[in-house]
Amino acid sequence: MGNVWKGAAILTAAALAAKLLSALYRVPYQNMVGDIGFYIYQQVYPIYGIVVALSLTGYPVAVSKLVAERLAGQDEAGAAASVRVALLVLSVLGVILFASLYLGAGVMASAMGDGRLTPLVRLLSFSFLLFPPIALLRGYFQGRHDMTPTAASQVGEQFVRVTAILGLSYGAVQRGADVYACGMAAVAGTLVGMTAALFIL
Template identity: 45%
Template sequence: MKSQATGSKLLQGAFILSAAALLSKLIGALQKIPLQNLGGDAVFGIYNTVYPIYTLLVTIAMLGLPSALSKIVAEAEAEGSPGEGRAVLLRASLVSSAAGLLLATATYAGAPLIAGFIGSGHVVSALRTAAWGLAVVPLLAAFRGYFQGLHNMMPTAVSQIFEQSARVAIMIALLLFLSSHGANAEIIAAGAMLGSAGGAP
């Protein structure tokens, strides 16, 4: 009976995560419409150059943490040791925060080098803006992994949708503000990346 309840909960959780991921992807796809229309081709080009790099760096910063933490927490819960799961969350939060801050600092300081490797000096400001997200996303990933280990997918689903909605709203607001104040393409693209850095890709 307990295994059936657990299986039902996992199935429900998988459905919730799938629906949230689908909605999040849809919101993310729609962000490119105002980005192109408000920012123009130059801004769109800088953003599309930096965003894949940001995605790669976020993946590195998280170090597969959510899956590993979820497994450990689930095992602790199964053994009747919820305190161990919370202790693991604390340690994982510290490690992920340190890794995120280190990578964010390296990205900010090394933005000119990355831009030189890409062959475009126009992406420096956008790379430095994206670095802020690297300091936050790994910590959020640790909490997602913890709740997934408890088979509670709702916090992860809600956070995905909220973060995606927030990043699009921030991006559009900054596009409108910076464009209306005559900012150049590099600064507008940096503003767009600030919105994207508000959540995990």
Template identity: 30%
Template sequence: MLIYILTNAGIPSAISKIISEFVAVENYRSAKKTFKISRFLLFILGIVMAFTMFCISAPLTIHMNYGEAKYSVIALCPAILFTSVSSAYRGYFQGIRNMKPTAISQVLEQILNTVFTLLFAAIFIKYGVEVGCVGATMGTTIGSLASALYLIVIYKKNKESKVVNLDNDKNNVKHTNKQIVRKILKYSIPITLSVAILSAGTLIDSYNITSRLIAGG
């Protein structure tokens, strides 16, 4: 959850805010550029954080006194990347005041998550509790993948949801990539830090509670 928040909490909110600002003043070129830059940033960030999560899965679970959960954490790594991609598109749709794709993708994600979590847990539990937990975790990854694919398809097919009519661009102010990245960081960093602090506190509580229960027998 902490890695998920560090990856997805701030930039999507920044995307929606910045795009809505540009659309409001009919600066469609900058709005489109903002989405493309943000999507690229989230894609790279998702890869980096998923790889980081994979690398620290063993030492983290051992330190948290849940060494047997290593493979469950690994099974969640792709979900970090998939949710990053979804977040980029959700931020974009929110910025152009179209919440329908976001709503449908979230419902789709949770339905598939529930179905495949129960299905894989039932299939793999016969090999042991640890393997059953890994199977259950795979439902989250499948749900996030389906959500990302749905949003990509909707973005490509539904031209009404795109800011593509550049001929109607009435605002001639051009923003460089550097300016847009600065705006994204300006909005996203404070949001990410404030939410991450709460999640970090929960992580510390989990460690303290588990270690004390183990110490108490």
């Protein structure tokens, strides 16, 4: 029971730290790119929100349950088999979501009311290729009642994401890039953050 509460405390602290990091960058980013530049990134941000939900609270829970059930019966081979099946399922799902968003980026951008968002949506679609291994590894460690990797990857992702967004956007502004190019820089920073989460895991 003590391990359960310890794990819950670790995940709660990580979630709060990640939320704080995610909120803190908004003011300097808006000051850097202006209200329109900030609005452009906010238009595509909900897509990233979906990816976060899939890789943090959705599929990791399912994977952790599968792994925990196998390990409860001392079935290491069964746990490994469950992980392989989960990886296959998540990879197929990730490719489908990626292809749908990449090919449908123009349609989605038009639905948002601005066709110039197409490159941003298309770039952000690559996040759906990163979420399967992130979700799988988080679920695997949680199934072993080890919450530290999930917490570290969550905080690390947001720290690197915020740093990359501000750094890349600053570079874009210094080059005289327009607000859409600055938005692309912010999306690239988001992908850098997700890649960092994968390496941390």
